[in-house]
Amino acid sequence: MEYKLADFKTQVHNDWCAGCGDFGILNAIQMSLYELEIPPHQAAIFSGIGCSGKTPHFINTFGIHTLHGRVLPFAQGAKLANPNLKILAVGGDGDGLGIGSGHFVNSGRRNIDITYIIYNNGVYGLTKGQASPTLKLGMKTKSLPQPNVNDSINPIALACISGFTYIARGYSYDIKHLKEVIKKGIEHSGLSFIDVLQPCPTYNDINTKEWYQSFTLDENNPSIKIPKIYKLEEEGYNGVVDNDEEPSDKIIKAIEKSKEWENRIPVGVFYENKNTPTYEERLQSRINNYKEYPPALQTIKDENGNPNINIDRLIDELRTK
Amino acid sequence: MVISRESISWVIGGPQGSGVDSASHIFLKSIAMSGLNVFGKREYHSNIKGEHSYFSVRFSNQIVRSPVDDIDILVTFDAETIVRHSPFVLKGGIMIYDPDVIGKKIEDINTLDESSEKRISDILKSKSKEFSLAGIIEELKERKVILVELPYTKLINKFSEQIQDHTLSKLARITNVMSLAASLAVLDFDILLMEQGILDTFANKPKIAELNVKAANYTYSYVKEKFGAIPEKFSFVTKIHNEVNGSSIIAQGNQTSPLGKMVAGCRFQTYYPITPATDDSEYLESNQILDQKDKNNGSVAVIQTEDEIAAITMAIGAALTGVRACTTTSGPGFSLMAEALGWAGINEVPLLVSLYQRAGPSTGLPTRQEQGDLLFAINAGHGELPRIVYSSGDIEESFYDTIRVFNYADIFQTPVIHMLDKYLSNSIITCSPFEYKNLKIERGKILEGKSIDIKQQGFSDHFKRFKLSDDPISLRVPLGTENGIFWNTGDEHDEMGHITEDPETRISMMEKRLSKLELIQSRIPEEEQITIEFENNASDNVKKLMVIVSWGSTKGAILDSLEKITEADDTTQFLYLQIKLLNPFPARLLEDIVSNKIEKLNTIDKSSSSIETIVTIIEMNYLSQLDVLLKQNTTLRSDHNILKYNGRPMSHTEIYNSLINIINNQSERRVILKNGV
Numbered sequence: 001m002e003y004k005l006a007d008f009k010t011q012v013h014n015d016w017c018a019g020c021g022d023f024g025i026l027n028a029i030q031m032s033l034y035e036l037e038i039p040p041h042q043a044a045i046f047s048g049i050g051c052s053g054k055t056p057h058f059i060n061t062f063g064i065h066t067l068h069g070r071v072l073p074f075a076q077g078a079k080l081a082n083p084n085l086k087i088l089a090v091g092g093d094g095d096g097l098g099i100g101s102g103h104f105v106n107s108g109r110r111n112i113d114i115t116y117i118i119y120n121n122g123v124y125g126l127t128k129g130q131a132s133p134t135l136k137l138g139m140k141t142k143s144l145p146q147p148n149v150n151d152s153i154n155p156i157a158l159a160c161i162s163g164f165t166y167i168a169r170g171y172s173y174d175i176k177h178l179k180e181v182i183k184k185g186i187e188h189s190g191l192s193f194i195d196v197l198q199p200c201p202t203y204n205d206i207n208t209k210e211w212y213q214s215f216t217l218d219e220n221n222p223s224i225k226i227p228k229i230y231k232l233e234e235e236g237y238n239g240v241v242d243n244d245e246e247p248s249d250k251i252i253k254a255i256e257k258s259k260e261w262e263n264r265i266p267v268g269v270f271y272e273n274k275n276t277p278t279y280e281e282r283l284q285s286r287i288n289n290y291k292e293y294p295p296a297l298q299t300i301k302d303e304n305g306n307p308n309i310n311i312d313r314l315i316d317e318l319r320t321k
Numbered sequence: 322m323v324i325s326r327e328s329i330s331w332v333i334g335g336p337q338g339s340g341v342d343s344a345s346h347i348f349l350k351s352i353a354m355s356g357l358n359v360f361g362k363r364e365y366h367s368n369i370k371g372e373h374s375y376f377s378v379r380f381s382n383q384i385v386r387s388p389v390d391d392i393d394i395l396v397t398f399d400a401e402t403i404v405r406h407s408p409f410v411l412k413g414g415i416m417i418y419d420p421d422v423i424g425k426k427i428e429d430i431n432t433l434d435e436s437s438e439k440r441i442s443d444i445l446k447s448k449s450k451e452f453s454l455a456g457i458i459e460e461l462k463e464r465k466v467i468l469v470e471l472p473y474t475k476l477i478n479k480f481s482e483q484i485q486d487h488t489l490s491k492l493a494r495i496t497n498v499m500s501l502a503a504s505l506a507v508l509d510f511d512i513l514l515m516e517q518g519i520l521d522t523f524a525n526k527p528k529i530a531e532l533n534v535k536a537a538n539y540t541y542s543y544v545k546e547k548f549g550a551i552p553e554k555f556s557f558v559t560k561i562h563n564e565v566n567g568s569s570i571i572a573q574g575n576q577t578s579p580l581g582k583m584v585a586g587c588r589f590q591t592y593y594p595i596t597p598a599t600d601d602s603e604y605l606e607s608n609q610i611l612d613q614k615d616k617n618n619g620s621v622a623v624i625q626t627e628d629e630i631a632a633i634t635m636a637i638g639a640a641l642t643g644v645r646a647c648t649t650t651s652g653p654g655f656s657l658m659a660e661a662l663g664w665a666g667i668n669e670v671p672l673l674v675s676l677y678q679r680a681g682p683s684t685g686l687p688t689r690q691e692q693g694d695l696l697f698a699i700n701a702g703h704g705e706l707p708r709i710v711y712s713s714g715d716i717e718e719s720f721y722d723t724i725r726v727f728n729y730a731d732i733f734q735t736p737v738i739h740m741l742d743k744y745l746s747n748s749i750i751t752c753s754p755f756e757y758k759n760l761k762i763e764r765g766k767i768l769e770g771k772s773i774d775i776k777q778q779g780f781s782d783h784f785k786r787f788k789l790s791d792d793p794i795s796l797r798v799p800l801g802t803e804n805g806i807f808w809n810t811g812d813e814h815d816e817m818g819h820i821t822e823d824p825e826t827r828i829s830m831m832e833k834r835l836s837k838l839e840l841i842q843s844r845i846p847e848e849e850q851i852t853i854e855f856e857n858n859a860s861d862n863v864k865k866l867m868v869i870v871s872w873g874s875t876k877g878a879i880l881d882s883l884e885k886i887t888e889a890d891d892t893t894q895f896l897y898l899q900i901k902l903l904n905p906f907p908a909r910l911l912e913d914i915v916s917n918k919i920e921k922l923n924t925i926d927k928s929s930s931s932i933e934t935i936v937t938i939i940e941m942n943y944l945s946q947l948d949v950l951l952k953q954n955t956t957l958r959s960d961h962n963i964l965k966y967n968g969r970p971m972s973h974t975e976i977y978n979s980l981i982n983i984i985n986n987q988s989e990r991r992v993i994l995k996n997g998v
Contacts, residue, residue, distance in 0.1 A: 012819055041772075041803045046638070049811070057808055057819050062800045064641065065810035065820070066634065067664055073631035077638025078800055080622055081589050081646070085801050106627035287610065287620040296642035296799060298619050300586025301762040307584045307724075309619065310612040314580060315754050318570035320353040 021198030048091030069100030108162025129203030334375035335398030340497030351518030386877030581723025643799030666706025689968030714876030772803030969997025
């Protein structure tokens with residue numbers, strides 16, 4: 001059966017603010033699924049809490065809107081129980097890097113084949129604009145009573161040292177580019193992380209659409225406008241680990257790149273390593289039919305409703321005679 | 322007081338890491354192989370090496386379900402074990418000890434706790450003995466305790482000469498097998514069974530097994546030569562041998578629940594390391610490849626997570642794919658799971674939490690027993706959700722209950738908390754092999770198959786996961802089902818699973834979920850909710866009805882005590898009820914059982930005076946949490962509460978004594994038990 005883009009949309013009323021960056025991400029996800037020809041029922045989108053958490057309700061795939069900060073373990077549990085599913089996880093920067101940061105780091109250690117997208121806008125929007133873990137130190141958005149007293153997390157660098165095997169960034173108003181970054185993430189076999197710069201028009205009056213889309217003038221030639229956001233691949237950066245290459249060299253380069261901010265903000269693929277075994281492959285090495293006969297697809301009872309298992313061997317081990 | 326002379330109580334103690342566990346394993350296995358029944362329990366500190374640990378075993382020609390405080394045979398490796406446990410050795414009992422430790426000063430044992438030091442000091446003072454190990458030995462001699470000296474170092478040296486192996490570092494580890502062989506020698510126990518017990522324990526290490534067998538035989542003969550005549554009262558052990566027919570198994574609590582999970586079809590379990598719950602997951606992971614009846618291999622994915630929040634949420638994520646999923650934890654971990662439990666409740670996800678209780682609050686006594694989490698299990702999480710709280714009374718039951726609780730989770734599409742505890746987890750019993758082949762797996766309303774026929778299932782255009790109808794349980798499909806797309810959210814939701822704040826829908830959904838509580842009570846068979854564990858045939862002139870109510874693992878000690886009491890007393894009618902379903906609480910059923918019993922007794926008893934009813938609640942916590950539930954839900958009022966919260970399980974000895982006091986009208990309302998080392 002062929003699917004149309006419309007098949008990936010629901011009729012649920014979308015209550016995000018006008019001009020919210022989330023719309024671009026939602027569109028990019030729907031387009032990615034459509035273009036990759038993933039049947040809607042074979043995908044499940046998990047989300048955390050906040051404005052971004054509502055995403056699954058607008059997408060016609062299985063949609064699991066979980067708890068604040070816990071999207072990754074929910075999503076990983078589903079993937080490990082049924083590795084045939086395409087699993088996406090989405091959430092805000094507060095959700096994933098504040099309350100959920102432990103899961104972020106530990107997911108990297110597993111490298112389960114799911115794609116995680118953070119809607120990064122520097123604020124907790126749904127609770128009216130408190131500072132999130134990605135807001136820079138000393139910034140005072142209009143909703144803050146005082147400038148931000150905490151330093152910020154660098155999500156790309158954190159993903160690099162946590163073990164994510166596909167690390168990229170997109171910008172929510174460049175849907176075409178974002179869509180390609182997401183598609184690559186979905187196609188990547190392993191844990192993908194996509195940091196999406198996403199202006200919150202209501203509470204973040206610093207990192208606005210205008211700010212992201214502004215230019216600086218070349219010092220030597222003021223007639224040349226240098227855009228703030230640039231694409232890594234257009235400037236000769238290649239974050240993909242080749243077969244004969246040390247992943248750590250590429251990780252260090254990706255971290256260096258991730259520090260660029262203010263006047264020049266890179267988007268695109270920072271790092272990709274296809275050589276790290278996924279958690280599913282690690283399980284497969286212990287359970288040789290894991291992928292073809294995963295937990296969710298096992299037959300646990302016979303036609304009479306009795307257990308489809310024989311534990312006589314284990315009971316024999318306990319016998320006294 | 323001395324009870325149960327037909328059973329023998331054996332205790333082995335020493336510093337953690339000294340081999341107490343393997344020695345007790347060999348002992349248990351050897352004894353069980355002779356056809357005797359055993360009950361064993363392990364006590365240990367939250368420590369890796371050095372602190373005192375011990376294993377106590379009770380064995381008998383009859384069923385034994387609990388420990389006693391008295392000791393018939395005490396096996397010691399060090400001075401501390403002598404100080405802590407020798408006061409409990411009975412007259413005519415035996416203590417096996419290393420004479421080299423007698424020089425140790427009691428005040429130099431820095432792992433000794435104050436209560437043990439005070440106990441021995443008081444005894445020695447009252448007997449006018451010196452405060453020293455020599456004083457203890459003298460006191461034991463006076464009490465006619467048989468002292469078996471086992472000079473480990475000397476024996477090891479002689480043994481190593483005999484076998485021409487001088488690698489003493491390796492041989493130092495054989496002290497445990499020597500002590501065990503000495504215990505079996507004083508029982509005149511079958512030496513071949515001892516050898517088999519050793520071979521079984523070191524099944525994967527043939528060389529070590531061989532060495533241990535030799536050392537055991539060496540020690541056995543040494544002790545036999547020196548201490549020829551065994552006490553008459555132990556002779557039943559050799560007489561019984563081979564009298565008991567039929568095969569039985571010897572199983573630990575931390576094996577039986579995971580075995581139940583395999584049978585139930587649990588194929589996904591998560592955990593974060595915590596005592597005493599982790600053993601369950603380790604057993605499951607060690608045996609994760611499963612033999613199926615259809616000759617395929619099944620498997621259980623056992624996932625260690627970064628914390629308990631990840632553990633429960635990962636299990637929920639897995640459950641959404643249709644697999645039977647479980648997370649296993651103890652109090653501190655369960656505290657972290659409370660929020661996610663609510664998510665599973667509002668989204669009607671079948672989920673099992675195996676809750677191995679330990680003494681709280683906070684870190685509490687991490688390796689010790691308590692039943693302190695009952696009210697928490699019932700109330701954990703904000704808001705109102707239907708959940709089942711179900712408890713197992715013993716190790717054997719925990720196997721069968723595990724299959725039940727998975728069925729409940731599926732049938733009622735809601736989280737189930739299976740209450741277990743440290744005592745069950747770390748105890749070991751002989752019981753009948755599990756009859757599992759005819760057990761039923763009931764998955765409730767779940768669609769099995771790759772796609773759903775929307776029209777056939779009565780949906781107009783789209784599958785509705787939370788369809789409102791007369792039945793609060795709606796059809797569930799696994800993630801990945803064609804035409805079965807649904808949504809879940811922790812927010813209140815509509816039939817599709819989308820967020821709603823509509824007041825009418827809210828009412829419908831609250832009623833859909835919470836009416837499950839009534840459904841649960843009406844659909845779970847009564848005998849699975851409350852079990853009548855004991856009822857004696859009292860004489861016609863019965864004067865008292867003693868109703869005992871408990872939940873969980875105090876069952877064994879209560880049953881052992883009631884059997885003993887009713888051997889001598891037939892003027893008291895006992896009715897012992899075990900509440901297995903703790904939420905929703907089977908209030909009416911409990912009231913009916915008790916009132917029917919009273920009515921029945923009054924009909925039999927034609928005399929004018931009516932029968933006095935005494936209600937006693939027995940549980941391991943301070944507040945008497947079961948009593949709180951009784952007051953909250955029923956008209957029954959307790960007369961006595963037998964409680965304990967020192968971290969040590971209730972013994973047969975102390976429950977027996979407490980019940981006798983109640984019968985004789987010599988008991989306080991609240992009876993606080995304090996025994997245990």
